[in-house]
Structures are given as C-alpha cells and as structure tokens.
Amino acid sequence: MESDLFGSLKDGEKGAVLVVHFGTTHEDTRAKTIDAVNKKIAEAFPGIEVREAWTSRIVMRRLKAQGIQKMNPEEALKQLKADGYTHILVQPSSIIDGIETESLRKDIAAQQQDFKEVRLSIPLLYSPDDYEAVIKAITTQRGKEDAVLLVGHGTYTPNTAQYAMLDYMLKAKGFDQWFVGTIEGYPYFDDALSQIRKKDCKTILLMPFLFVAGEHVKNDIAGDWKEELEKQGYHVDVLMKGLGENPAIQDIIVQHARFSATHQSMDIAKKKKEYAQGKEKYE
Incomplete structure (x- = not known):
C-alpha cells in the first residue's frame, strides 16, 4: 500500500x-x-x-x-x-x-x-517483473559466442529455485542459448553443461551473475568453471564484470x-x- x-x-x-x-x-x-x-x-x-x-x-x-x-x-x-x-x-x-x-x-x-x-x-530478483528487467539488462552484453552461461552463487536453501526461474524465463523470452548454473546451489554445473550439450555450441561466454567480480569470479568462474569447460572441448571467454x-x-x-x-x-x-x-x- x-x-x-x-x-x-x-x-x-x-x-x-x-x-x-x-x-x-x-x-x-x-x-x-x-x-x-x-x-x-x-x-x-x-x-x-x-x-x-x-x-x-x-x-x-x-x-x-x-x-x-x-x-x-x-x-x-x-x-x-x-x-x-x-x-x-x-x-x-x-x-x-x-x-x-x-x-x-x-x-x-x-x-x-x-x-x-x-x-x-x-x-x-523478487517479482516476475524484476526477472524481466534483469534479463533485458544482461542480454545486451552477449558477444559472438554460441552460448552464454550465467554463473550465480546459489544457496543450500529452497531459495536456490530462483536461479532455475531465471533460466526458465530466459528460455520463455526466446534466449535459447542462455543457461544458468550456480557455484553453491542448484542448478549445478553438470545441469548447465547437460543443457549446453544439447545445443550446437563450440564457444561459451561465462558471465558472472554475482554483484561484484571478487573471489568467486576470479577463482571459481575464471578458474575452475573455465578449465572444466575447456576440458570438454569448448572455447571459453569470461566476462570479468560483476552485475553491479x-x-x-x-x-x-x-x-x-x-x-x-x-x-x-x-x-x-x-x-x-x-x-x-x-x-x-x-x-
């Protein structure tokens, strides 16, 4: 009110x-x-x-x-x-x-x-309108890569479902080459990779879905996630910027x-x- x-x-x-x-x-x-x-x-x-x-x-x-x-x-x-x-x-x-x-x-x-x-x-992220506004804000940042993998923090509580909602709404908006994974929650890395494998992708942009580009971006995303995807045969770039x-x-x-x-x-x-x-x- x-x-x-x-x-x-x-x-x-x-x-x-x-x-x-x-x-x-x-x-x-x-x-x-x-x-x-x-x-x-x-x-x-x-x-x-x-x-x-x-x-x-x-x-x-x-x-x-x-x-x-x-x-x-x-x-x-x-x-x-x-x-x-x-x-x-x-x-x-x-x-x-x-x-x-x-x-x-x-x-x-x-x-x-x-x-x-x-x-x-x-x-x-709170209301569906927020998800739409965030999707509009981030989807302008894509380069020439075949796929974009958003990497969020995730949580061990049921609230991690909010990341799955983001993934769902991206697809509903026609962003079929965008995927969501989290470092410490669901969707897991393997869930995101499974979806990417179903597409004809050779290049991937890892985009942090974190407010700042700190430890998780520099160590987990630009380190572990990038290395694992490269082992799977993908060419991987990392956007070294936080959402903020x-x-x-x-x-x-x-x-x-x-x-x-x-x-x-x-x-x-x-x-x-x-x-x-x-x-x-x-x-």
Missing part, C-alpha cells in the same frame, strides 16, 4: 537510507559496484542521509586486518540511532531473497523498537529503493484477520 516514509517526516524526525552489501576485499570491483550504487541512491534521495553496511563478517575481518573498518547492519543501525535518525529504509544489493536477506531481517527485528520505522526493501557494474542493474536497485520508500508491505497476519472479518480484497 502507498506509504511515504520520508515525505511524511515531522519536526524532529530524520530519515536515512542504509544500503546493505555483501562486501568484497577487491578494491577494483568495489569502486565499480558498491560505490557506484551508493552514489546513485544518494542522487535519488537528495536531502536524505545515505550510509552503507556490509554483511560478510569474513570480508570485514580481512579488511580490518588491513586497517579498513566496515560496519555490519547491526552496527550501522545502532550508529543511526545514536545520530538521531528515526525513519530508516534498508536497501540490499543482494541478488535473491536468500540467507543474507534472512540474516538482515533478524538484524532489523532486533533493533526495530529503536526507531519509529525501519522498512526493508527487496533484492534484485551494469548501469541498468544499478538502476533496478535504485527503482526498488524509490518504490519501497513510498510503498509499505502489508502484514499477512493483518490481512488474514481482516479477511476473517469479511474484507474481500485490497484496492
């Missing part, structure tokens, strides 16, 4: 956007992805404070050893409270609604009472932030209670 988080601020109230990233130890990709998205969101919310938090404790620990400090969501929210902010929009740069989003929800729930409102926005470098992908994240700043998700328990009282639908 429509609900303007920042447009309804009263005297003494302060709004902020907290942009939450997984993070990376690779400075080159950070500047092109994380910093770029932060800048675009700041431009989209003039007069509103924009801050960042990272969720990967491993990445933050490694950076701390180099003298670089990054806040996790819990720390960032505590700092926002200390600085007097009352209304917070949390915008993740995560690809799917997976375990990182689950962890983020718990961080927010633990400190919800410290603010007048904390609103969590959605990841890159794509301006169209950045714009989708900004659009999600804009929408979530002016619309609030309805509580399912509240809806069920109203249905039980006779309300048929919401306008």
Whole structure:
C-alpha cells in the first residue's frame, strides 16, 4: 500500500537510507559496484542521509586486518540511532531473497523498537517483473559466442529455485542459448553443461551473475568453471564484470529503493484477520 516514509517526516524526525552489501576485499570491483550504487541512491534521495553496511563478517575481518573498518547492519543501525535518525529504509544489493536477506531481517527485528520505522526493501530478483528487467539488462552484453552461461552463487536453501526461474524465463523470452548454473546451489554445473550439450555450441561466454567480480569470479568462474569447460572441448571467454557494474542493474536497485520508500508491505497476519472479518480484497 502507498506509504511515504520520508515525505511524511515531522519536526524532529530524520530519515536515512542504509544500503546493505555483501562486501568484497577487491578494491577494483568495489569502486565499480558498491560505490557506484551508493552514489546513485544518494542522487535519488537528495536531502536524505545515505550510509552503507556490509554483511560478510569474513570480508570485514580481512579488511580490518588491513586497517579498513566496515560496519555490519547491526552496527550501522545502532550508529543511526545514536545520530538521531528515526525513519530508516534498508536497501540490499543482494541478488535473491536468500540467507543474507534472512540474516538482515533478524538484524532489523532486533533493533526495530529503536526507531519509529525501519522498512526493508527487496533484492534484485523478487517479482516476475524484476526477472524481466534483469534479463533485458544482461542480454545486451552477449558477444559472438554460441552460448552464454550465467554463473550465480546459489544457496543450500529452497531459495536456490530462483536461479532455475531465471533460466526458465530466459528460455520463455526466446534466449535459447542462455543457461544458468550456480557455484553453491542448484542448478549445478553438470545441469548447465547437460543443457549446453544439447545445443550446437563450440564457444561459451561465462558471465558472472554475482554483484561484484571478487573471489568467486576470479577463482571459481575464471578458474575452475573455465578449465572444466575447456576440458570438454569448448572455447571459453569470461566476462570479468560483476552485475553491479551494469548501469541498468544499478538502476533496478535504485527503482526498488524509490518504490519501497513510498510503498509499505502489508502484514499477512493483518490481512488474514481482516479477511476473517469479511474484507474481500485490497484496492
């Protein structure tokens, strides 16, 4: 339902956007992805404070050893409270609604009472419209290769089905030479390879379906996956870019932030209670 988080601020109230990233130890990709998205969101919310938090404790620990400090969501929210902010929009740069989003929800729930409102926005892939927008954004990057293999992170939870949905929608949109595999979930490497073998393919472009081009891109995709495909007789190129470098992908994240700043998700328990009282639908 429509609900303007920042447009309804009263005297003494302060709004902020907290942009939450997984993070990376690779400075080159950070500047092109994380910093770029932060800048675009700041431009989209003039007069509103924009801050960042990272969720990967491993990445933050490694950076701390180099003298670089990054806040996790819990720390960032505590700092926002200390600085007097009352209304917070949390915008993740995560690809799917997976375990990182689950962890983020718990961080927010633990400190919800410290603010007048904390609103969590959605990841890159959420509604079917998001999948269509992402497909439109990435399919312009194909070169002359016979096939494109998108490589996502994957997850051990049922949410890994979101990658299979992406594969299905690519085919439904006519992109028959596009395939999806994941590093740590389903579809597995062998599933993607099985589909590629059914096509008359000799050259493959490996395209990271990850926000940053960090460890997984440089080691798993450009290393293990490329080598295994070459053993199968394919000529393989690798697009050494994270999704976050794509301006169209950045714009989708900004659009999600804009929408979530002016619309609030309805509580399912509240809806069920109203249905039980006779309300048929919401306008």
